[in-house]
Amino acid sequence: MLYRLLFLLIVVYLISAAVWVVRAGIVRDGNPNDLLNVACDPTRELWRELNANFQEHRELRTGKRPSIRQSHGGSSSQARAVIDGLDGDVVTLAMFPDTDAIRKAGLIAPNWQAQLPNRSLPFVSTIVFVVRKENPKNIRDWCDLARPDIATITPNPKTSGNGKWSFLALWGAVTQRGGSDDDAIEYVRKVYSQTPVLDTSARASTMTFAQKKIGDVHLTWENEAHLEVQEAGGALEIVYPPISVLAEPHVAVVDRVVDRKGTRATAEAYLKYLYTEEAQEIIASHHYRPTNADVAARTAGLFPKIELFPITKLAKDWGEIQERFFAEGAIYDRISGSGVKR
Amino acid sequence: MRIDAEFVGAASVSDRSNTPSLADARGSVRSRTDPAWVRYSLIGFTVGTVALLILVPLISVFAQAFSKGMLAYWKSLADDSDTMHSMFLTLMVAPLAVAINTVFGIAAAYSIARFRFPGRAILTTLIDLPFSVSPVVAGLIFVLLFGLQSTAGTWLKAHGYQIIFAPPGLVLATAFVTFPFVARELIPVMESQGADEEIAARSMGANGWQMFWRITVPNIKWGLIYGVILCNARAMGEFGAIFVVSGRIGGATDTMPLRVEKLIQEYNQQAAFAVASVLTLLSLITLLLKVVVERKLRAEKTRPGD
Amino acid sequence: MSTLNRRVLPGFGLGLSTTILYLSLLVLLPLAACLWKAAELSPAEFWAAVWTPRAVAAYKLTFVASLLAALVNVVVGSIVGWTLVRYDFPFKRLIDALVDVPFALPTAVAGLVYASLYVSDGWLGQFLTPLGIQGAYSRFGIVLVLIFTGFPFVVRTIQPVLEDLDAETEEAAANLGADRWQTFTRVILPTIIPPALTGFTLAFARAIGEYGSVVFISSNKQFETEIAPMLIFARLEAYEYREAAAVASVLLGFSFLMLIFINVLERWSQRHEN
Numbered sequence: 021m022l023y024r025l026l027f028l029l030i031v032v033y034l035i036s037a038a039v040w041v042v043r044a045g046i047v048r049d050g051n052p053n054d055l056l057n058v059a060c061d062p063t064r065e066l067w068r069e070l071n072a073n074f075q076e077h078r079e080l081r082t083g084k085r086p087s088i089r090q091s092h093g094g095s096s097s098q099a100r101a102v103i104d105g106l107d108g109d110v111v112t113l114a115m116f117p118d119t120d121a122i123r124k125a126g127l128i129a130p131n132w133q134a135q136l137p138n139r140s141l142p143f144v145s146t147i148v149f150v151v152r153k154e155n156p157k158n159i160r161d162w163c164d165l166a167r168p169d170i171a172t173i174t175p176n177p178k179t180s181g182n183g184k185w186s187f188l189a190l191w192g193a194v195t196q197r198g199g200s201d202d203d204a205i206e207y208v209r210k211v212y213s214q215t216p217v218l219d220t221s222a223r224a225s226t227m228t229f230a231q232k233k234i235g236d237v238h239l240t241w242e243n244e245a246h247l248e249v250q251e252a253g254g255a256l257e258i259v260y261p262p263i264s265v266l267a268e269p270h271v272a273v274v275d276r277v278v279d280r281k282g283t284r285a286t287a288e289a290y291l292k293y294l295y296t297e298e299a300q301e302i303i304a305s306h307h308y309r310p311t312n313a314d315v316a317a318r319t320a321g322l323f324p325k326i327e328l329f330p331i332t333k334l335a336k337d338w339g340e341i342q343e344r345f346f347a348e349g350a351i352y353d354r355i356s357g358s359g360v361k362r
Numbered sequence: 363m364r365i366d367a368e369f370v371g372a373a374s375v376s377d378r379s380n381t382p383s384l385a386d387a388r389g390s391v392r393s394r395t396d397p398a399w400v401r402y403s404l405i406g407f408t409v410g411t412v413a414l415l416i417l418v419p420l421i422s423v424f425a426q427a428f429s430k431g432m433l434a435y436w437k438s439l440a441d442d443s444d445t446m447h448s449m450f451l452t453l454m455v456a457p458l459a460v461a462i463n464t465v466f467g468i469a470a471a472y473s474i475a476r477f478r479f480p481g482r483a484i485l486t487t488l489i490d491l492p493f494s495v496s497p498v499v500a501g502l503i504f505v506l507l508f509g510l511q512s513t514a515g516t517w518l519k520a521h522g523y524q525i526i527f528a529p530p531g532l533v534l535a536t537a538f539v540t541f542p543f544v545a546r547e548l549i550p551v552m553e554s555q556g557a558d559e560e561i562a563a564r565s566m567g568a569n570g571w572q573m574f575w576r577i578t579v580p581n582i583k584w585g586l587i588y589g590v591i592l593c594n595a596r597a598m599g600e601f602g603a604i605f606v607v608s609g610r611i612g613g614a615t616d617t618m619p620l621r622v623e624k625l626i627q628e629y630n631q632q633a634a635f636a637v638a639s640v641l642t643l644l645s646l647i648t649l650l651l652k653v654v655v656e657r658k659l660r661a662e663k664t665r666p667g668d
Numbered sequence: 669m670s671t672l673n674r675r676v677l678p679g680f681g682l683g684l685s686t687t688i689l690y691l692s693l694l695v696l697l698p699l700a701a702c703l704w705k706a707a708e709l710s711p712a713e714f715w716a717a718v719w720t721p722r723a724v725a726a727y728k729l730t731f732v733a734s735l736l737a738a739l740v741n742v743v744v745g746s747i748v749g750w751t752l753v754r755y756d757f758p759f760k761r762l763i764d765a766l767v768d769v770p771f772a773l774p775t776a777v778a779g780l781v782y783a784s785l786y787v788s789d790g791w792l793g794q795f796l797t798p799l800g801i802q803g804a805y806s807r808f809g810i811v812l813v814l815i816f817t818g819f820p821f822v823v824r825t826i827q828p829v830l831e832d833l834d835a836e837t838e839e840a841a842a843n844l845g846a847d848r849w850q851t852f853t854r855v856i857l858p859t860i861i862p863p864a865l866t867g868f869t870l871a872f873a874r875a876i877g878e879y880g881s882v883v884f885i886s887s888n889k890q891f892e893t894e895i896a897p898m899l900i901f902a903r904l905e906a907y908e909y910r911e912a913a914a915v916a917s918v919l920l921g922f923s924f925l926m927l928i929f930i931n932v933l934e935r936w937s938q939r940h941e942n
Contacts, residue, residue, distance in 0.1 A: 416766050469684075507701045564676055602775075626780065
């Protein structure tokens, strides 16, 4: 008798589980207040705080409390995921080509950059160094990375925004200071041959450097560097090179998805919110460089002076950058080849 | 079984019962006693190995989970909606995968143990295939099959359904990885039991389903439970395959093992170990059930069809 | 007998068709999709994808680490299995139950806790690191965690065989003048070699495919601590599906061979038993 009851309970449980799972696969036009933010990797802590504040902000305005879910991963991988069916309402990736790839796939309307202020850039950032406590290998500038005794940690340019920005920073560090293209190729070849681990995303690289204690210098986002050093409790420190790349992580609404799910109003409000003073303050507190001029002036103390060059100094536009450096068979493929044993 | 039977001379057939006779016991003492130093060093080695390999890690999981105290432990589990959801998701996905594998396992064991047919050996080998496939490969194949760059995936998406990056994909990947567990357990059990009881039931007029529910299933129940337990343990702990097919959407497609990894990456070691401790607790319960069932199973296996 | 069964026992059609349908849909079809995808590459591209120096290093590491771990497990597992069957000691039941923990514990938890134990400030690492033994994020760590996951296999295949060992045969050997060592090598050892071999192969096969635990304890350094499944994952993240499928096919081919070998071995040891 007891067994019968148990059996029945199990069957009921399984049927409900089955119903839930099957229904969970239905691409539903759900709650117009529910958003999925498909983001690049290191922005987790930032979005956590921004989302909580946005929820308050939105509830005050409309009486409805939106719920925002996050998916994080390497920027290019995330872009492909969206193209492959990951239903993000907004994408907050690491660089233009990733967001534009989604446009090319027809999911974002053309001219998306003009939809929001400052070319859809609520904040910018750059690539800096993180080194071990007291900088034992005395790494101060980009040329130090080419020294044979230096192991660099940076993510894979094929999957990570951080990875691509690091590459462009490395390249620009040579060409912006008078080096030729050949010099630059030799330099990046050297640095990548001394990179023991190429993780798929920014945070994974941070784990490799900070937790697994591999490598001498970590090339990462400024904001990630600050978080990393903070969490390391003294074992790591930041080094700002004199020059670095201006990293521009665009944000965009995924038109096809928001129109289908009916979340356009919430999604647009969400991205517009990023430009409010409240949001810009939060952004600055996480060490992302805010684009709001007033907030930037107020928080200037958080951001050391560093000469930042935009990618337009390296090539005409992003199309050329992709073709020259990151396309199949382009410079990155040529210098990394199939991996050369150190 | 005895290779050197000729060398030894008289080879009596032991009665496979587990209770030794008094003569056996005396003989055991005399001829099977190893020197004390051998005994103690082997015992010491065994205890040491198990302690180092297994016990210390187990204790460490709980130590690190509770490293900030009971309240912090509870909060890291109950106050975090993503963690709660991951527990819910694991409890939805794993039992479902186990259930469908159980149905299959019974069907497979019945066909293979009770009948002979051409290709039987090949079938048995194929059933074992997922056992040796790497979980990442397991995830990859479903992405290839149901992702948006496949025909199946595009068709489904156009009709409003999604398998990859959603719970159905998780169930499929988990079912694949744990595919052979129940079948592998049941086949030897059913083979050793023989078909006599079932044939007897048929000859007394029972129809197919009556025979199945009243004779077949009760006879294999302990083997079945054993297989289900093993299957479930593996299903709940699956990491690699789920990592590939889930899209890693916090609060939607993160199962508990994935949640552990995410918490580590977010510098929250204590919370990661808290979730790990829940998984560990579940696996220890699994082991307890396993021990209980094993005893019943041994009785079931050696019973020659009653 | 089979024809008799089919006439008397119902459900052959239903059982077999369910089995084959499910097997095809869940296992064979997806695996075929993988091979199909890999086949999109030309032979030259296929070779270029699966035989890069980095890939070769990964295969070597996977193979060698799994082999080492399985060998250690054979030795250690045999001793533990023997001790559990032959001797009595306090907490024996507990130790016996603990042997199965690696079967039940999620691989991610295993990798995570092993890494935390062997870091330089971990419970065990604090003693080992000064000695120069890096347990975490190293090849040693990978072998360690593979030893953990494969531990129960040999123990559990040896125990039933040892339990069934005929006491009287050993007794007769002793009566005929064989000392303990001779009895061991001539009578007992030959019996436990087949199950030990089976256990070894199972542990080896499991270790080759292991991902969850290794990924937590490995530093994923190319040419050093990058296992083969990581290669597939890296390609997957870069959306190089065909190359990922190519490497996966190589691993699948190897798994299949292992499987056949295990089955042949099991059948051989069964025949030996009888």
